Amino acid sequence: MLSYFFKRLIMIIPTLMCVSITVFVVMRLVPGDPILLVMGDVKNPELIAQMREQLGLDLPLWRQYILWLTQLLQLDFGQSIVTGAPVLSTMLNSFTVTVQIVLVSVFLAALIAVVAGTLAAWQKDRLADKTIVGVAILCMSIPSFWLGIALILIFGVQLQWLPTVGYISPLQNFSEGIKFLLLPIITLVLAEMGGILRMVRSATLDNLQLEYISHARAKGLGEMTVLFRHAMKNSFTPTLTLIGLVMGGLLGGAAVIETVFTLPGLGRLLISSINNRDYIMVQGIMILVSTCYVLINLLIDMLYPLIDPRVKL
Amino acid sequence: MPRYILLSAAVLAAVLVWLNTAEPESQPGPAPGPSEIRVALSDDIRSSYPGVNRVSFSDDVLAHVVEPLVVHRNDLSIAPMAASHYSVSADLKTFKFQLREGLRFHNGEPVLARHVKMNWEKILDPKTGFQCLPFYNGKMGAKIVSIEVQGERGIVFKLDRPSSVFLEKLAYIQCPVAVLHPSSWDSNGNWLKPIATGPYRFSEWKKGRYILLKKFSGYIPRQDQASGLAGKKIALVEQVRFMIISDLMATKAALVSGQVDLAGSLAPITALDLKQNKRVKAMPLAGLTRRALLIQTSDALLADPRLRRAIGHALDMKAFAEIASLGLAKPNASVIPIDTKHHTGPHLQGYTFDLNKARELLKQANYQGEEIVIKTTRVEQAYFDTAMISEAMLKKAGLNIKIEVMEMAALLGDYFEGNYQLMAFEYSPRLTAFMNYHTLIGDKKTNPNRWGDKKAQALLLQAAKSKPKDQQRIYDQIHQYMLDQAPVINIYNAPIIDVVSTRLQGYEPWSGSKPRLWNVSVNEE
16 A cells, blocks of 8 residues: 555656646747736836846746746745745645635535435435435536625625625634635535535445345344445445545636635636736646645545455555 | 544644634724725735836725825826925926925835935836836936935936926826835845835735725825825725725625725726615716727738728717717727817817728728738727627728637737737826827837837927927827828727715715725715
């Protein structure tokens, strides 16, 4: 298991290299010069040249890449072209906001989905199953931005129970902070729950046909024990893969949700950086996101043997 | 299974605790209290250094924090601000300013002429990156050859050649030359934050979230009437918070739920949506933002002025302005905004809507139905509307028009590089005739988006050197020449619609398109 872990860790290096080259090249192929955007309408050729030199943008592309990579290996993500702020601290500040909503949302979505999906499988083709599956399909079909807007209109504008813009860290002021996070979390839970639920239901349906379930029932175990101790445990392994993918995707920036709720998260920072052609910031964010994605999936893989002893790594 | 859930919950809680051990901050509650005004900004500022790495949002914020020597009044005339008064020599080469008494920095220290000189030395140093440096180093107009301190509060600028627009440049809202205290920089000369002289001081900037300004209790206001960015400014609330809200829907929701008090310069259709709401009121005003169809005069096809004039005659400007502004704006073919000092009789002249004439000009230009592309973006609805209406109208005259929709940064990139045939574009407010022409006329080699016509450049140069009384004649000449050459088709000046919470008292929109939150109070009833 340990050698598998290290092998996978080493595999991160070529993955991140590919990501870094792709992001670097694609960003530079996109039209729009960051320096001209910073300069505005009063063109000052000397200042433009000075800024290009300062930022290394006057160098050939391959040298720019090597320089950036060398800095990156020393954990120096560079400075934003737009604000001059250090990329690492800027993106980590935003990342903490994204991580908060994503972790809580995925945890809740998985919890609801696993329980509801298992019950739906147990009640296959009955009213409960149809209701649960119907709700899941509805959640999957509604675009998350629409859902977010609808929640804002109901709870923020009409009822005025919750704020619609801004952010406060919940641990600095829990009662206020939680108000700002509630709507984005509900939106994400509803948006992500459907897919996970359908996966749990499908896996549980398969498991309920297997002999060990009949054996457990024959032993006289209660239906809930059969369902939640035996069937659900085995259904959870494939679901875990999906949870990992969802979490990895969302950590890359729940950009739409962050924009609708004006949360200062990583997705919003990424969009703003792309719009401003802040090459260095975009590159840094993409490296962070890719690393998270790969590490989360590695973590999920490492969890398989804990949940299902048949899995050997 | 429950133990896995409990374990996950415990890990989750631990991660959340760790994530939230950040520095404490001035936390904005869900709604502003009686001592705070909240303003929606659709994007963050890039820097708090006035005129350096700026965007229009920086100007919105910093107008409350810094005071240049001179600023614009409501009628767009120039008024002293940090200066008590000024004088200009007869040869238009020497400008003397006397700093106003009682002027203090936000740290309580008095403002002296040597501080002004120190700031100008930084501005004129290319390393600072001051955006409008070419205005002062001879690249775009007269060069400052010396800055002398006279006594404690006197400061004299000497130029290498006459300039009747030097004061206009000093008052240019996009590049305010602020009077900043040396403690605005650290000991290594790195920028910290503005310690300036305005009625509000710069308190906190949470990137991507908000900028907080606090009342400067040591501020001694001028005694002349408040007008534009000039006159008596009193901070009537303890703090002003600019909230970064990039989504329009979120801005509207925040306005109607009372979480922000002001959203400036909204589109007419957005303001119309909010008209029924009792919490807010829409305050429309004729604006100075110029919406236009840019023409690349160096394009092989559009190099022929007859073809460019045909475009002008094919557009029904009255209908255009009516549709695009929902009836709030009048057409204006001049670069100079309507209802401003220099928009005189000759500037009322534009292209008559005449499809036959347009077709005739197309025939004379030997136009064979070649495709002409209008570049635009959907990020700003007004740009897209301009392109769409133009396309419909120009097609009627027989022009083969195609719209290319781009992302905003790509469009701006093409604008700066002059890479377009036609472009639906808008210019943010320029408060003087000279500055308006300056955005359009210039050397095409360094500014490919400018109209590089030699005669036009010579006329503009002449305006910059002429006495104010002679400038009108030159601006009239430029307008006539522009109608003949059609390097751009000006359509209308966009109305400004500020949507304001009814709890704000004393707020007035300004044609300069900047929120002004001095002399504004909050009425909680």
